Amino acid sequence: MNVALQTPPVALPKAELPKLSIAGVSKSFGDLAAVTDVSLDIRRGEFLALVGPSGCGKTTILQMLAGFEKPERGQILIDGRPVTGPGPDRLVLFQEPALLPWLNVADNVGFGLPAKPRELREETIHLLLRMVHLEKFAHLMPHQLSGGMKQRAALARALAVDPQVLLMDEPFAALDPQTREILHHELQSLWLGIHKTVVFVTHSVEEAVRLADRIAVMATQPGRIRRVIDVDLPHPRDFNSPEVAEIRAAIRDELREELQKIARKEGNDEYVF
């Protein structure tokens, strides 16, 4: 069996500095403790999924990695140096595509690229559009695209600046299941080609098991990491294989306890997961 279950924080060989470090981080909004004493290292080039029920602080962690929020206690490090604010080395892909409505698809994709030299800019845009299968739609405006096309354009815009880290905040949550499936596939083959460090926030166990090398399962009240699960399976993954089933069951078990905890607090006897 090649499924290893670990508890955080993961120990790494000293020689290999983690790409991102979340070191003893706490953050609250008013009286509400969003995350409490979270520690997690994210390795160079790995695809890490943060999974958990709503309110577990997974988005808060992503916001702190991005530099939009500052931790109250603890530190966020990139290559060993503290994160001081947002920047193009850690590009964020939001749940909404957030394309700029006044620019066409090509100009949106080229948003982070320098204006000159012009030929290089146009060539890069063309390459990226081909990569996300939007080359025929370069001159359309964002409002003329479907939801999946918009998110693909946003992904191309992010990849254009060649970020070291991609931070993805439930980027496919608003899409229909078929489109999500296609985008999973595309993201997978893109990621296999470029091996960027990816932190992917999701509440979908399927999405996490399909895409991630490691899955951090989060707990609520207070938000913290319950368990980190390695997914040491080749891509693309066969959803009917016993290994995948085993990992899904393991995550579900962790989450079921969380949901029961929430249900007890809310006074419901039955909480079907």
Next chain:
Amino acid sequence: MNVWSKRLTALVLVLAVWEAGVKFSGAAAWLYPTPSGVVANIVGGLQGGEYLLALGSSFVRITAGFAIAAVAGLALGLLLAGSRTARELFGPVAIGVQALPSICWLPLAVLWFGLSERAILFVVVMGSLFSIALGVRDGITQLPPLLGRVGQTFGLTRWQQITRITLPGALPAILSGLKQGWSFGWRSLMAGELIYVTKGLGKSLLIGRELNDVNQVCAVMVLIVAFGVLVDRLAFGVIERRVLAKRGLAPA
């Protein structure tokens, strides 16, 4: 029958009844204008050149005043949107001043600048400045915060945020602020020209009254409306529709 032919038919009917009414009721011709008299006056005034001259000098004034108001309004709007302190200090003042009919600035303007072009320019600027500033402010504050975050994650500087996210994002609201500002400026100018007599359409209106020429009074009113609608629909309307259609906010 489409809406334009309906409108035209209704207009022709009303004008015909009006013309006949004035002609056959024996009403005093110096009190009650007739459509034919108004048309004749407009044609005569345009051919004689008086109305073209009046229109021209009003146009120069509104253009100069509006240009000053647009630049100052943009700056003030950016300040109000960008600085909380500025908003707290000047926000209520801007709204309060906007509630003042701009012609009320004329006595002050005459005291400061004398009976000069500058006085009338001042009234026009005061009439349109605050509409523009508030339009810019609202356009910026109503921008989705997510777009600002896009700029941040791409590492834009403060200045780039303004030029690449804030201003293009707020453009539709800025345009409607400019449009409203222009229309307020035009009204202020007409009021100013009525009170402080000099060249311009306002003066032509006043001359009509002094000559007891009711047809001239109505003819100039028609010209003022026509010019106002023309600029509103043709200049601002076309630009606004294009901007909105490009973003999918209005039918192309």
